[in-house]
Amino acid sequence: MILSLGLITLMAGVSNCAAMMTxxxxxxxxxxxxxxxxxxxxxxxSDDVEEELPVDPDTELVEGYTFERTVDEKEEExxxxxxxxxxxxxxxxxxxxxxxxxxxxxxxxxMK
Numbered sequence: 001m002i003l004s005l006g007l008i009t010l011m012a013g014v015s016n017c018a019a020m021m022t023x024x025x026x027x028x029x030x031x032x033x034x035x036x037x038x039x040x041x042x043x044x045x046s047d048d049v050e051e052e053l054p055v056d057p058d059t060e061l062v063e064g065y066t067f068e069r070t071v072d073e074k075e076e077e078x079x080x081x082x083x084x085x086x087x088x089x090x091x092x093x094x095x096x097x098x099x100x101x102x103x104x105x106x107x108x109x110x111m112k
Contacts (some may be wrong), residue, residue, distance in 0.1 A: 003107045029065065030092045030102045037067035037090065049086045065094045071108075084110040 037058065046052045055069040072087040088108050093101035 018049060023062065026100065027102065029062065030094065033062050033065045033067055033092045034090065034102070034104065036061045037069075037092070040065075041056075041069065043106070043108060045111050047110075047111050049108055051110065053086075053088055065092055067092050086110065 003036070037055070040042065040058075041055045043053060050071050053069060053071050055067065057068040059066050059067045061067050068089075069088060069090045072089065074082070074086065086108050088106045090104045090106070091101055092103075
C-alpha cells in the first residue's frame with residue numbers, strides 16, 4: 001500500500017514535469033518566431049504607421065505558429081492635438097490560437 005502511494009505520487013510528479021517542459025518549449029519557440037517575424041517585418045520609421053506596420057497573420061515562419069502585428073486605431077477627440085503616438089501589438093500564437101499566445105506591446109511615433 002505504501003509503495004503504491006509512493007509510485008502514484010512519483011508518476012504525478014513526472015507527469016507535471018513533462019507538461020511544464022512542453023509548455024516551456026512552446027514559449028521558447030514563440031520567442032524564436034518573434035525574432036524571425038521582426039527580421040522579416042522590421043518596424044521602421046514611417047509616415048503612415050496605420051498602413052505600413054500591420055502584418056497579416058503569417059504561418060510560414062515556423063510550422064504551427066502564427067505571427068501577426070496590428071496597430072490600434074486612434075480615437076479622434078475634439079480639441080486634442082494628435083501626438084502621433086500609436087500602439088503596436090505583435091502577437092505569436094500556436095495551436096488554435098485562442099488560448100496559447102504571446103503578445104508584445106510597443107509604442108511607435110509617426111514621423112510626419
